Amino acid sequence: MSRPQAPVPEPTPLVVVAAGTTAGSAVREAGLPGKGPDAVVVVRDAEGRLRDLSWAPAEDTEVEPVAADTEDGRSVIRHSAAHVLAQAVQQLFPEAKLGIGPPVKDGFYYDFDVERPFTPEDLRALEKRMKQIIKGSQRFSRRVVDSVEAAREELASEPYKLELVDLKSEVDTSEVMEVGGGELTVYDNLDPRTGDRVWGDLCRGPHVPTTRHIPAFTLTRVAAAYWRGNERNPQLQRIYGTAWESTEALDRHLELLAEAERRDHRRLGAELDLFSFPDEVGSGLPVFHPKGGLVRRELEDYSRRRHEEGGYEFVYSPHITKGALFETSGHLGWYRDGMFPAMHLDEERDENGVVRRQGQDYYLKPMNCPFHNLIYRSRGRSYRELPLRLFEFGSVYRYEKSGVVHGLTRVRGMTQDDAHIYCTPDQLQDEIRSLLTFVLDLLRDYGLDDFYLELSTRNEEKYVGSDEDWERATDALRAAAEASGLELVLDPGGAAFYAPKISVQARDALGRTWQMSTIQVDMQLPDRFDLEYTAPDGSRQRPVMVHRALFGSIERFFGVLTEHYGGAFPAWLAPVQVVGIPIASDHVEHLLGVAKELRSRGVRVEVDTSDDRMQKKIRNHTTQKVPFMVLAGANDVENGAVSFRFRDGGQLNGVPVATAVAAIADWIGRRENSSPTAETFEPAGAAG
RNA sequence: GCCGACGUAGCUCAACUGGCAGAGCACUCGCCUUGUAAGCGAGUGGUUAGGGGUUCGAGUCCCCUCGUCGGCUCCA
Structure with missing residues (x-):
């Protein structure tokens, strides 16, 4: 399925409407179509305003006919x-x-x-x-x-x-x-x-x-x-x-x-046995099944590797904390409604019900940043350590209104691939620029490559901090966005209360856009947490903090990728990468040998030894969207070969086992995002 | 949170105006030994989301709760 293509209209020649006559008659006289998909339905005047065909200007006027299919x-x-x-x-x-x-x-x-x-x-x-x-x-x-x-x-x-x-x-x-x-x-x-x-x-x-x-x-x-x-x-x-x-x-x-309905991740999640939302757990709280778990782990592992290479350090923080932390961060002030209500713990009362010991409010965390700030300030920091990049797959909980919970894209419990970068004001510009490159490169590795950026600026009714800080932060983001060369859309007033942000919007295979990564410059939290570093001259300085989530949340990204690929995940992400299908039970042994070799190369492979007929097995694993089906019958066994069937129904027969194994491992290792086909999948021998 | 629709087996859906809860797929067990999308047969599976009410009788009508879906509002 390709993106919907708007038909490219021929450049429309202008038409002159004589004074006192209607646009419609001018259009008719010019011989332009009055019915059909390209019928002219209105005209655009010199000021760019659309006018009815019955419009009759007082003077001769040049107008642009506007066709129905624009x-x-x-x-x-x-x-x-x-x-x-x-x-x-x-x-x-x-x-x-x-x-x-x-x-x-x-x-x-x-x-x-x-x-x-x-x-x-x-x-x-x-x-x-x-x-x-x-x-x-x-x-x-x-x-x-x-x-x-x-x-x-x-x-x-x-x-x-x-x-x-x-x-x-x-x-x-x-x-x-x-x-x-x-x-x-x-x-x-x-x-x-x-x-x-x-x-x-x-x-x-x-x-x-x-x-x-x-x-x-x-x-x-x-x-x-x-x-x-x-x-x-x-x-x-x-x-x-x-x-x-x-x-x-x-x-x-x-x-x-x-x-879009066929690709709906909620439907595919059930059909492919990836995840579910048990009523018993609660609205907006998914559980991942083994197959979904595998996809998710691959997503995360690759991200982890790239972050390591990118100079990030990995941290962990608890899911729950005393309320004071979110008093400090300001979340309880601004976003209490979006948080799960407090658990009031440790209170003791005497026999008369009088409080003997004050209790504590504990909250499920809606964000990870306060914890990372505590890690930052756990000891003195030097300018030599900056930029300090702390990364966590951090689970957060938000009390979404019941009406907005939606599949994996809007949940109440999610895991953010959350990083906070602490740097000097001087480093900010470069850091954001390289961060944006890092983010886009990584998204491309997962197969999303059609982006635009959105710059969300201050909401005048809901913000904290000084004008200068906001301006500085917004400028830094704008500069990085412009340097990326991507289309930039402004979202005035769309920022969170504490910081402006760039969000990366990705278009999927159906041409729908999804908000993916966000990058926010924060000049507030460093103040609230009194974060400092020692500058070269020995003075104490306040670092600038950048928040960024790349996937947004793993759950949401998982949902988007599921829809983007229609469940047919790239081989490197597919929960089952290869299924061996024997023509008859005599050929099972041969395939078990092939599977063993594949497994030793780290490939996720199964051999279907069920009583089903071969045709049925092909059907089953096609509906499960397995990228490689490897068949073997008497001919293949005799020749030490296997025969491929791909998702699109194409086949490649009599491939020597060693060649096949190497080619599959290579395809997966390259993290090829397209579905293999007889044309694109070239076992080494054929490729020379 | 608000408005509406919906909730029957693991899944997709039947059950006329209230009258014995059913089918296909999946699953289990047999038979079949097969060359690129469903071989044949048998069997298991239900407190009709949960609770309350009306009725001789409720999947069906009424009320409450939970959940799902479509929007609105919201979205750190």
């Missing part, structure tokens, strides 16, 4: 589909009040206030009604409302729209789809024959010319959402859908969703 074109189709959905809802549920209905990535939604939440049956009925509306070829007609008062009057029965109008009259914001652009507009849906207004909605547009220009859509799910995203506001019912320029494009999208 991202902008799809957004317009989706926005129009949202309107059709809203019309359908109000026809079937006249009491429904409208929220907002914007296009979003890959689709659209519309929020409604209804007495009774929508059911799946409602969705089917709504789809049906939407199809009727689309067939009816209603015209989207733009109308400017003269004044806020006029708008209020018109929208009297739509309380949420009224709120938007009032919002608009206070601050002109283009954030909200419904309003913006300097004036209040309504889009009316007109009957094509009579011209009667069938329905209308406060909206800044633009829209496709008629409902017929929504070639393919489907409603996907229904969910609740807070009005204007605030949990203090009432909850509305949100209907999600997707719409595309053609049925083919819609089908491709649905196929991608189906593929």
Whole structure:
């Protein structure tokens, strides 16, 4: 499965719209398509604003036609589909009040206030009604409302729209789809024959010319959402859908969703016997089975090796600590809600229930850094020791809200590959730069190679520390990010309370992005822990601290890799690397010999000696995604050879045992990330 | 935390309006001895997530708890 490729549109020639005529007629006269996947649905004016085809400028104007199969074109189709959905809802549920209905990535939604939440049956009925509306070829007609008062009057029965109008009259914001652009507009849906207004909605547009220009859509799910995203506001019912320029494009999208479902790590975790979430343990607390354990151990071992080579020192810290430590670090002040509640221990009371001895609050640790700081300050430090890099596979526990726990990617107990680097302010720049290189190289070794960076800066409502410190830290990160040459996206206000961060976002095999590594410069904790080192001149200086997790958490990284590879792990990570499959029981002996040799080379190999037929064994181990199936029948036994079958069904027959063993060990040793095939797997003899 | 849907064998799913809990796969035991994705037969397996209620009778209806899923909010 390759990444979804947006069709590359031909560079669109500009079209001149004559004064007083519509953009649509200019587009038609230019001979541009009016239907089909590349139909022009809107135009872009000189200021970059999208305009309806019915737009008629007062002067001759050059515009760029926007086709349905572009991202902008799809957004317009989706926005129009949202309107059709809203019309359908109000026809079937006249009491429904409208929220907002914007296009979003890959689709659209519309929020409604209804007495009774929508059911799946409602969705089917709504789809049906939407199809009727689309067939009816209603015209989207733009109308400017003269004044806020006029708008209020018109929208009297739509309380949420009224709120938007009032919002608009206070601050002109283009954030909200419904309003913006300097004036209040309504889009009316007109009957094509009579011209009667069938329905209308406060909206800044633009829209496709008629409902017929929504070639393919489907409603996907229904969910609740807070009005204007605030949990203090009432909850509305949100209907999600997707719409595309053609049925083919819609089908491709649905196929991608189906593929994502097949690759879902929660499903693969059960199918491949990797891990599970026993109810008895608790929500968000996974256990790893032997096969998942093997993959995880390989992940960790390789990381450990690379960290050793990279100058990291390994430390260990307990899972639980007295509360004072997190008072010092500030976590109890800022993030108590995200922590498991305290265990109150060691309190003693006398027979009257009066406290005789004060107890202590112990907490499960949500982060490792305070412990590493204690290690740092366990003795005096010299500038000669810096940068000091402390690394730990540290298990942390966070009390995630019940609604966010999700497979391995959002858990309550996880192991971070956590490192804290202590350096002098002078070293910071170089350290971050080399750290970023280290992180990206390592991610590439695991098969992720499509990245962009995100720089999260201070949240003005939630931070500690001085402006200068924040600026210095942010600059250091920005410089390193820019030096990497990767795409850099800004995330204003996204930082943790104590430090700005760079996060590495990786795109997987399906083109989805995942936040992986984070690098944070911290100028707060060294203060709070009073960390020092002795400088060359004998003075005591404060080190700068860098937090970084590479996998984020092992669990999450495991989940991402599982989905990236669809369970077909690279041979070096695969829990079972080779399965020997005898054609008949007579050939078991031969394969046991081969297996013994492989095992002596460190290969994880099994021989399937069950009563199943050979074909069945191939099926079983194919579904288990074993990279190498090594078959042997009478011919192979006679020739001292084996025959390969690969995941993709390809085969390579009569390979001498010694050659086969060496080639397998070599493939694994190289940490080749692709699946071996008859073409890519060349036993030494063939490769010369 | 909020809204909604869901929870039947290890897995995937049946069981019409309340009326004897079933199938395929997996697993166990036989037979079969096989050349690149399911050989044949038999058997084991369930307090229908847990608890309470309505009813002559509850997998099915009602209430509570736990969990899962989809969103919202949150995410050190």
